[in-house]
Amino acid sequence: MGSESIYCQGVGVRISQLARETEVPVATIKFYLREQLLHDGELTSPTQAQYDEGHVRRLRLIRALLGPGGLSIAATRELLDELVAPPAAQHDLLGIAHHAVNPAVPDGLDLAVTYQLMQRWGWHVDEQDHDTLAAFAHALQGLDAAGFELPEGALDLYARAMAEIAEAEVAAVPTDSAEAAVRYVVLGTVLVEPLLLALRRLAQQNASSRRFGDKT
């Protein structure tokens, strides 16, 4: 949306222009600056700073993570820090992205059943992925506590479907640049979760509508 034109002189813009360009109110941009989600502009006088295309891109990312991504300010800050200084190993990226979206779970969860399932499916999951294992164990415990029994074979079906999705996702991680890989992994983890959940609900409504018919 015209972002080329306002920056083509190679000089930055003032905060009011940045706000117009990104459709984010000035007060909100100032809040992001205070919260260190957005990096400072370049000072051109003691009271004035200039912002560039990097700020526009970063603002769009912040809005996506806080909005549709559903992340907290703290989790967003942590992820953005990783985008600036990505880890050396491709595989570590996932752990960082997952850490940002894994829900807080109580300490001391029993992981025995979880490890049994990993073994049954032949999934290799590191010790370093402990909080994802704990998130899974916590979800299982929730079903159990509510007295909800999954239908026979449901867990295996879930695992098979998620394995198919994960294979395709990991195969598509760009390997040409670290920055591209980080963006892909972080955004693919955070922003695709709400998409998948909404898809499951739509698919259930479609299946239910065919099975039980409409009210009308």
Added chain:
Amino acid sequence: MGSESIYCQGVGVRISQLARETEVPVATIKFYLREQLLHDGELTSPTQAQYDEGHVRRLRLIRALLGPGGLSIAATRELLDELVAPPAAQHDLLGIAHHAVNPAVPDGLDLAVTYQLMQRWGWHVDEQDHDTLAAFAHALQGLDAAGFELPEGALDLYARAMAEIAEAEVAAVPTDSAEAAVRYVVLGTVLVEPLLLALRRLAQQNASSRRFGDKT
């Protein structure tokens, strides 16, 4: 856990015993009573009430919805109300359960792409499922706003995987009693979401570990 024995006399128990039985602190139970998540006990004197097995079951459900289910107090209250007075039509249940877990999204989202996709996949989704359609559109918009392009064919793969899961889930809805159906749909929607997301993350770690190898 001994819940049979303390109720076999057919009389209720005091709040302190209910707390011991369910391992929920008395202050928390009182909070749930004030918030109308838990129904009142039977008054045996102006200052004393008795609680029964129904309270034990309800408390376990509340804990699961607020904990692993990740629901708010308000969403939990709404769902529990449905458990008490379930809707007549099987198909409406889904809408209610989905409403409780759909994220709040901005008004005036453009649903054109969403409807196109429903048509492409041949999914029949009601107008009454509007907030699930909006949740999906919002998730798509988030990807777009962050400049994240899904790999070729990824959306179709997600849709296929979720359709397979949804078919099995809807086929397993118990039809013998309304209460059983409501429990299944509500808990299967709310409590399986965190399970699926954790499974996707574990499957990604497994795929990544095989593709990129371990650090060690």
